[in-house]
Amino acid sequence: MNLITYAIPFFLISILAELALDRWKGWGVYRLNDTLGNLSTGILSRILGLTYKSLFLVIYIPLYQLLQPYYQAMGFDWSMSNGWHLLIAVIAYDFCYYWKHRICHEINVFWAEHLVHHQSEDYNLSTALRQSSGGLQLDWIFYLPLLFIGLPAELVIVAGAIDLIYQFWVHTQKIPKARWMEWLFITPSNHRVHHAQNKVYVDKNYGGILILWDRLFGTYQEELEHEPCIYGVRKALNTFDPLAANLQHLKRMAQDAWYTRNWWDKFTLWFRPTGYRPADAEAAMPVHSTDLTHFQRFDPHIRQARRIYALLQHLCYSAATLVLLWYYESLDFPQLLSVVVLLVFSLVINGRILDGHRLVKYLEPLRIALLIGLLPLLNAQFVPLFVAYIAISALMWWWLAITDKEDKVAVVSD
Structure with a gap:
């Protein structure tokens, strides 16, 4: 600790x-x-x-x-x-x-x-x-x-x-x-x-x-009253998936190294100044910088009920993380890795729920099903709480799925 x-x-x-x-x-x-x-x-x-x-x-x-x-x-x-x-x-x-x-x-x-x-x-x-x-x-x-x-x-x-x-x-x-x-x-x-x-x-x-x-x-800059700060990066992430956040620039560099025909660039672009891209890779896969004169934050519109669901799930993941940080030394490596992988998967899906991604309707039920496999790894005192969490999560997601369908059905009047 x-x-x-x-x-x-x-x-x-x-x-x-x-x-x-x-x-x-x-x-x-x-x-x-x-x-x-x-x-x-x-x-x-x-x-x-x-x-x-x-x-x-x-x-x-x-x-x-x-x-x-x-x-x-x-x-x-x-x-x-x-x-x-x-x-x-x-x-x-x-x-x-x-x-x-x-x-x-x-x-x-x-x-x-x-x-x-x-x-x-x-x-x-x-x-x-x-x-x-x-x-x-x-x-x-x-x-x-x-x-x-x-x-x-x-x-x-x-x-x-x-x-x-x-x-x-x-x-x-x-x-x-x-x-x-x-x-x-x-x-x-x-x-x-x-x-x-x-x-x-x-x-x-x-x-x-x-x-x-x-x-x-020589790298100091004072905050200027006439220049309000616009936060973020020029190549916007546009997702709340934490794994995608970590892979954003690595993925782009790997794609550039794959697509460029210049062998020197393939091996050196990693160590070039930030933002450097081979000309042929940039032409094939242009990535536009944010227009700061008309800046709008990434803010997908999803149902309030889904936002609340994502918040409640995040609170559960936070609690699980604190428990893991306190007790991880009592786990062997396969157990630790299993818990970490499932938590990572959960965080990724929760981020995609906030994105409004279409695949979460399949991925979230899969996550809930996979949680059952974690039960043998748990201390007996945590099993009832974990079973209750799985049951409540399944019921909430089922309700969200049902109400989503109702929202999409047009009301036909006589």
Whole structure:
């Protein structure tokens, strides 16, 4: 259990508080579909992370052990209990984070992973939880310089958790500029700039805790009163499916590599500047950028009853995720993988329900049927609750299917 897992209840309470204020004051910064899309992507990130080992630890720890003679000669002796050591570790980590974050915006393959965090077309506290599932595991490269100052892996992990937890509060539209803080720290104002797709704001303000790095390296941009932020990415995702969100840019690059006839492009487009596409692939499969002068958020119109169903299902998936995060160490790998795969499948279908996708009328009954196969894996105390969930879900979906048919039948009068 790490700091981020312990912070999840605080994150959720804060989101609920901002949501309540949004509804009370009529701000309009929350939409159900976009919020569930953000939270589903966050859940996907956490549960997939349980199924593989961190490449950072696999590489960093052996290198740290190999460099022990150097650390002894230099007198490095870091301690987690020393507050100054922790502060220095956080600053050093944030410096590396700045460069990692910057490269993620500048190189295609790194953008493929980081893009997920920017896809939301709303900007609120739920956006902070919209995280990549980290399948490519490229982050470790940028933190290797911390080996030169002898930071042990456990201190790097804690510093990284502090850096990420700090960034949660800056994902809001309702805190104005913080005056003196704008000069030193990442704030809601200068991080709104980072999430905007306006030309003047693109690729600015990369810091995690400190905006100082952006001021030093020429990537700082102030939020302008005459230029309201338009959130999202120029190549819109247009789905609330969290798996599709993680695959969006990877899929496009793979298609480009397949269709281009230029062998040099096939192998190098992954490492070209973000957005680079071979000319022949772009001509064959054009992808239009969002027209910011007539910007409209992706917001499919589906029945209110289906929205409520998706919300209730999401609450169940959230509860299941919290239980899994607490008890996953008691499961063997096949059990863990089975639970994770079923949760991923459930999140994907729920996203497609919010999209109004035509295939969900078949996929959701399939999901409910597959849940029965999970019963043998459950602790006996959870079985009655799980059976009740399956029965209620089946009845609700059957009712939705019946009422959908009634809506589509024309009333013929005599």
